[in-house]
Each structure stands twice: as C-alpha cells, then as structure tokens.
Amino acid sequence: MGTPGDDMISASGGKTTIFPSTGKDDLTVFQGGNNTIFANEGNQGDRVSVGMGSNNTVYTGVGDDVITVFESNENLIFAGEGDNQISLVKSDNNQIFVGAGDDTISTERGDNEIFAGDGDDFITTLFGDNIIYMGAGDDRITTKFGDNVIFAGAGDNLIDAQSGNNKIYAGTGNDQITTGLGDDLIFAGVGNNFISAGIGNDTVFLGSGIDEFLLLEGEGAVTIHGFQSGQDVFQNNELSFTVSGNSTLVFAESGDILATLIDVQL
Numbered sequence: 162m163g164t165p166g167d168d169m170i171s172a173s174g175g176k177t178t179i180f181p182s183t184g185k186d187d188l189t190v191f192q193g194g195n196n197t198i199f200a201n202e203g204n205q206g207d208r209v210s211v212g213m214g215s216n217n218t219v220y221t222g223v224g225d226d227v228i229t230v231f232e233s234n235e236n237l238i239f240a241g242e243g244d245n246q247i248s249l250v251k252s253d254n255n256q257i258f259v260g261a262g263d264d265t266i267s268t269e270r271g272d273n274e275i276f277a278g279d280g281d282d283f284i285t286t287l288f289g290d291n292i293i294y295m296g297a298g299d300d301r302i303t304t305k306f307g308d309n310v311i312f313a314g315a316g317d318n319l320i321d322a323q324s325g326n327n328k329i330y331a332g333t334g335n336d337q338i339t340t341g342l343g344d345d346l347i348f349a350g351v352g353n354n355f356i357s358a359g360i361g362n363d364t365v366f367l368g369s370g371i372d373e374f375l376l377l378e379g380e381g382a383v384t385i386h387g388f389q390s391g392q393d394v395f396q397n398n399e400l401s402f403t404v405s406g407n408s409t410l411v412f413a414e415s416g417d418i419l420a421t422l423i424d425v426q427l
C-alpha cells in the first residue's frame with residue numbers, strides 16, 4: 162500500500178504491512194493487531210494512529226512525527242530523528258525508540274521501555290514500572306506511580322518521580338531531582354544538583370559538585386553518601402549534627418532525624 166506524495170491511509174483487520182509515500186503521511190490502523198507500518202520515507206513528519214489490537218510495529222523515520230497508540234499493547238515504535246510526539250493511551254508494555262530531537266512521550270499504563278535519545282525531551286508516565294533511558298539534553302521526566310528506573314543522561318534534567326520505589330541515575334549536569342512517597346534510590350551524578358527525596362527510606366549517592374538538599378520533617382530520614390562538608394548544603398535552617406562512628410545524624414530543631422550522612426568528606 163502507498164504512493165508517491167502525501168497519503169491518507171486507513172486500514173483495519175490486522176496483519177497488514179503498510180509502505181506509504183515519501184511525503185507526509187496520515188495513517189490510521191485500527192483493529193486486528195500485528196501490523197507493521199513503515200512511514201519512514203521522507204522527512205516531512207507523519208501522523209500515525211494505531212489501536213484496538215496489539216503487537217504492532219511502527220517505523221516513522223526522520224521528521225517531526227505524531228504517533229498515537231490507543232488500547233493496544235506490546236507495540237514496538239521506532240520514531241527516528243526529529244521532534245516527535247508519541248502518546249500511548251490505555252496501552253501496556255510498549256517499547257519506544259526515538260532518535261535525536263526534542264521529543265514528547267507520554268504513557269499511561271503497563272511496564273514500558275522508553276529510549277528517548279539525545280535532545281531536550283519531555284517524558285511523562287502515569288502507572289506501571291517503566292524503564293526510561295534519556296540521552297544527552299535538558300530533559301524533563303515525570304513519573305507518577307510505579308517503580309520506575311530512570312537514566313536521565315547528560316544535561317540539566319528536571320526529574321520528578323512521584324509515588325513508588327524509584328531508581329534514578331541523574332547523569333552529569335545540574336539536575337533537579339524530586340521523589341515522593343516510596344523508598345527511592347538516587348544517584349545524583351556529577352553537577353550541582355538539587356535533591357528532595359520525600360517520604361520513605363530514601364538513599365542518595367552524590368557525585369562531585371555542589372549539591373543542595375531540601376529535608377522535610379515527617380518524611381523519614383534520607384541516607385546520603387558522598388556528602389562534602391563545606392560544599393554540599395541543606396536548605397533547612399536550625400539543623401543540628403551528631404557524629405556517631407562513620408555516620409553523621411542530622412536533626413531538625415524538633416529532634417526529628419532528617420538525614421544520616423555516611424562517610425562525610427571533610
């Protein structure tokens with residue numbers, strides 16, 4: 162299926178392979194599943210919608226592509242270079258590969274794998290245990306629920322991992338890392354980072370750079386490795402410190418333990 166020029170193609174029934182044009186394609190493939198869609202010729206930006214059937218494979222190649230997946234699980238999406246916009250609605254367990262470019266990717270459910278490539282990307286996941294690999298670039302990553310693993314890559318990233326036991330590798334760059342309810346593990350990496358780990362038994366490993374913490378009472382004590390005295394700072398006022406072996410306990414004025422610093426570097 163497909164012609165030179167711009168195509169508008171709708172298909173259903175399943176097990177369809179579609180090779181559209183070198184132009185700007187507008188493809189809608191619903192029902193059946195197991196479709197393979199090549200919209201990757203030309204770089205004008207394609208619009209592909211897939212749904213109501215699982216196990217589809219979508220290639221859109223270079224260009225600013227818009228891909229929407231609806232009620233469809235276990236799809237493979239290769240979006241190539243360009244500023245792509247990919248939305249997974251009511252769709253579980255997908256794998257998304259995008260090339261360089263400023264991409265916007267959102268998922269709602271399931272355990273998805275997202276390879277976002279280089280560029281200033283904007284990623285949002287709602288439920289599920291997602292694995293997110295970012296390339297270089299100033300990325301914004303928000304996960305709302307689930308036990309997510311985030312590799313934020315180089316760049317000044319804004320990471321907001323809300324409920325769940327999340328693992329965050331922030332990479333080099335000046336990152337802002339916020340986690341919420343759950344036992345989170347944070348590797349802040351090189352750079353001047355801001356960290357707020359929220360409620361739970363959280364553990365943070367710091368790299369070089371000036372790291373800044375916000376500690377809140379009633380959220381549990383965060384365990385911090387690699388704290389450099391005279392360089393890393395707490396935003397809180399009125400803190401007191403007690404050294405116990407290789408640990409330094411950080412107390413609020415109320416007596417609440419806010420943090421345990423392991424092997425403070427003087």
Ligand SMILES: [Ca+2]
Nearest residue numbers: 341343360361
């Ligand atoms: Ca937490």
